Amino acid sequence: xxxxxxxxxxxxxxxxxxxxxxxxxxxxxxxxxxxxxxxxxxxxxxxxxxxxxxxxxxxxxxxxxxxxxxxxxxxxxxxxxxxxxxxxxxxxxxxxxxxxxxxxxxxxxxxxxxxxxxxxxxxxxxxxxxxxxxxxxxxxxxxxxxxxxxxxxxxxxxxxxxxxxxxxxxxxxxxxxxxxxxxxxxxxxxxxxxxxxxxxxxxxxxxxxxxxxxxxxxxxxxxxxxxxxxxxxxxxxxxxxxxxxxxxxxxxxxxxxxxxxxxxxxxxxxxxxxxxxxxxxxxxxxxxxxxxxx
Amino acid sequence: xxxxxxxxxxxxxxxxxxxxxxxxxxxxxxxxxxxxxxxxxxxxxxxxxxxxxxxxxxxxxxxxxxxxxxxxxxxxxxxxxxxxxxxxxxxxxxxxxxxxxxxxxxxxxxxxxxxxxxxxxxxxxxxxxxxxxxxxxxxxxxxxxxxxxxxxxxxxxxxxxxxxxxxxxxxxxxxxxxxxxxxxxxxxxxxxxxxxxxxxxxxxxxxxxxxxxxxxxxxxxxxxxxxxxxxxxxxxxxxxxxxxxxxxxxxxxxxxxxxxxxxxxxxxxxxxxxxxxxxxxx
Numbered sequence: 001x002x003x004x005x006x007x008x009x010x011x012x013x014x015x016x017x018x019x020x021x022x023x024x025x026x027x028x029x030x031x032x033x034x035x036x037x038x039x040x041x042x043x044x045x046x047x048x049x050x051x052x053x054x055x056x057x058x059x060x061x062x063x064x065x066x067x068x069x070x071x072x073x074x075x076x077x078x079x080x081x082x083x084x085x086x087x088x089x090x091x092x093x094x095x096x097x098x099x100x101x102x103x104x105x106x107x108x109x110x111x112x113x114x115x116x117x118x119x120x121x122x123x124x125x126x127x128x129x130x131x132x133x134x135x136x137x138x139x140x141x142x143x144x145x146x147x148x149x150x151x152x153x154x155x156x157x158x159x160x161x162x163x164x165x166x167x168x169x170x171x172x173x174x175x176x177x178x179x180x181x182x183x184x185x186x187x188x189x190x191x192x193x194x195x196x197x198x199x200x201x202x203x204x205x206x207x208x209x210x211x212x213x214x215x216x217x218x219x220x221x222x223x224x225x226x227x228x229x230x231x232x233x234x235x236x237x238x239x240x241x242x243x244x245x246x247x248x249x250x251x252x253x254x255x256x257x258x259x260x261x262x263x264x265x266x267x268x269x270x271x272x273x274x275x276x277x278x279x280x281x282x283x284x285x286x287x288x289x290x291x292x293x294x
Numbered sequence: 295x296x297x298x299x300x301x302x303x304x305x306x307x308x309x310x311x312x313x314x315x316x317x318x319x320x321x322x323x324x325x326x327x328x329x330x331x332x333x334x335x336x337x338x339x340x341x342x343x344x345x346x347x348x349x350x351x352x353x354x355x356x357x358x359x360x361x362x363x364x365x366x367x368x369x370x371x372x373x374x375x376x377x378x379x380x381x382x383x384x385x386x387x388x389x390x391x392x393x394x395x396x397x398x399x400x401x402x403x404x405x406x407x408x409x410x411x412x413x414x415x416x417x418x419x420x421x422x423x424x425x426x427x428x429x430x431x432x433x434x435x436x437x438x439x440x441x442x443x444x445x446x447x448x449x450x451x452x453x454x455x456x457x458x459x460x461x462x463x464x465x466x467x468x469x470x471x472x473x474x475x476x477x478x479x480x481x482x483x484x485x486x487x488x489x490x491x492x493x494x495x496x497x498x499x500x501x502x503x504x505x506x507x508x509x510x511x512x513x514x515x516x517x518x519x520x521x522x523x524x525x526x527x528x529x530x531x532x533x534x535x536x537x538x539x540x541x542x543x544x545x546x547x548x549x550x551x552x553x554x555x556x557x558x559x560x561x562x563x564x565x566x567x568x569x570x571x572x573x574x575x576x
Contacts, residue, residue: 042391048384049445049526056450062440099342106338109331145552147519149431153536154544158359159352163342237431240523241533244342251523254435270427 070263079260087264093249097272099163100245103238104231107167111174112224115140118175119182120208126186126194128204136179143176148234152243163244170231170238178227185219186212221287225280232276236269363545371543375531379550381445382527383558385520386513389452394506397457401464402490407476408468418461425458434520445526452513452520459509467501468494503569507562514558518551 008016071079079086087093118136120126127133148169155165193211202210239247246269253261307314368375402408404418434451441447476493484492521529528551535543 041387045384045387048380049388049449051388051446051449055441055446059441063437066436066440102334102338102341106335106342109335142552145515145555146548147515149519149522150532150548153522153533154359155352155356157536157539158355159348164344164348164352167342167344233427233429237429240431240435250432251435254439266428266432269432270424273427274423 070259073260086260093268096246096249100235103163103166103245104235107170108174108228108231110171112178114175115178115182118179119186122183123186125191140176140179143172148173152238153241156242161242166238166243170234174227181223182220185216189215218287222284225284229276229280359541362541366546366549367542368546378528378531379554382517385445385448385527386510386517389449390456390510390513392453393456393460397460397464401461404461404465405468422458422461430455430516430520431523434523434525438524443524448520448525448527451525456509463505464502467498471497500569504566507566511558511562514555
């Protein structure tokens with residue numbers, strides 16, 4: 001069965017086609033200009049970053065062979081043929097790993113407590129004064145933008161080498177990150193309970209405690225757990241600047257070319273991060289699950 | 295003033311027994327969790343050598359350092375720092391772009407609607423996961439061992455660690471794409487490549503572009519960090535000045551980083567809005 005397709009008169013068609021081509025051409029031109037600008041930026045960046053393709057090609061073999069080397073024991077056998085030899089330092093590494101987890105736990109908790117104390121001042125709907133809000137916001141922004149490891153570098157000088165500097169660096173960075181997220185939850189909270197409590201003559205503190213807090217506390221816990229997950233990664237590199245944890249062992253192994261140790265510690269870190277990811281994910285699902293069931 | 299009648303507690307109690315008598319497990323769960331959290335916290339403080347005297351001397355030391363930082367002053371090395379900042383921005387831009395280019399084909403392999411077979415998808419996903427499990431700084435150390443100290447190692451480190459993140463994000467964007475346009479292409483006789491090019495890419499490219507821009511933004515921060523282990527850029531200068539205790543220069547460098555990050559944030563949020571807006575219009 002053939003259906004007739006209506007065709008517009010040639011004149012009308014020509015006008016429409018013309019308009020269509022013009023529209024497409026304009027879009028294409030825009031695209032081309034954007035692509036050209038981007039390529040130019042890339043080229044400048046490549047010169048700025050001293051990219052040398054020849055170096056890459058000469059050394060790319062090194063990258064592959066590096067992985068070959070870190071997967072080979074001193075005896076020349078592959079690492080997985082002799083796990084006992086591969087993980088020879090497991091007692092020490094597990095202790096360092098425990099220290100890493102503790103650093104991120106203590107750091108996250110301190111950060112969460114400070115963020116908790118500050119976030120009501122940073123949120124638009126609960127802050128008692130505009131100036132206070134502005135100051136607290138800038139403070140949190142500063143703590144969030146300066147990378148944790150920069151704080152660690154400075155704290156190592158102030159507090160001495162060791163995990164304490166790492167904990168404080170993570171705590172400050174977490175305060176900044178969590179403070180912002182917490183304040184956003186509070187801004188999304190329902191304000192009617194606050195009015196209800198205020199109408200009974202309650203103080204600002206009671207309003208926060210009995211009207212806002214019950215609404216937001218699950219969200220807080222969820223974000224704090226997420227932060228803990230991120231901080232485990234962060235803590236695993238704090239050792240690079242001498243702020244405790246497994247990073248210290250790792251950087252020694254890499255700088256002294258203890259090849260099989262590098263892979264062993266890497267595997268331990270990856271497995272730990274996996275476990276933490278999965279278990280906090282499960283815990284968060286349970287927390288949120290409870291919330292929706294209620 | 296009228297007196298409210300006193301509530302009959304006994305009656306209420308007998309009417310709603312479960313409101314008044316919650317099971318012990320429910321009543322004890324919260325205090326027990328808090329006690330456990332506190333116990334671990336205290337154990338952590340002890341195990342990590344926290345001591346009040348150390349804290350006090352450290353804080354006073356820190357106060358002194360802060361005093362030394364004011365006013366921020368680059369001395370004679372301002373041009374050098376500007377160059378280092380440019381290097382950092384270059385590292386972020388180049389590393390992110392390369393990662394996106396490499397991750398696009400791999401993310402197709404990890405997307406459920408492109409590769410239905412678990413046999414290929416599963417290993418690809420685990421591979422991307424393990425790349426993401428390793429911090430950028432660790433990749434930087436590995437690449438320094440391979441191509442030597444300098445910004446090039448930084449580019450490669452950012453490239454590898456973002457490759458893992460992009461692979462996951464892109465494949466999720468592809469899985470979220472609408473099937474109908476792909477089916478339309480197939481119905482008109484297109485090959486698999488045609489389906490991807492004309493059915494899938496127009497849907498996912500704006501999403502991907504938004505994510506790449508966001509990563510360029512966050513990589514400006516990462517790029518400052520990797521300099522600390524020797525992979526070039528402004529982080530290298532920062533770490534050096536901290537080690538030689540040139541606090542005025544340190545504070546100046548930190549200010550430079552903050553301003554650069556804020557500027558990139560501003561530009562990329564404008565660009566992202568432009569891309570998403572364009573998509574909403576088209």
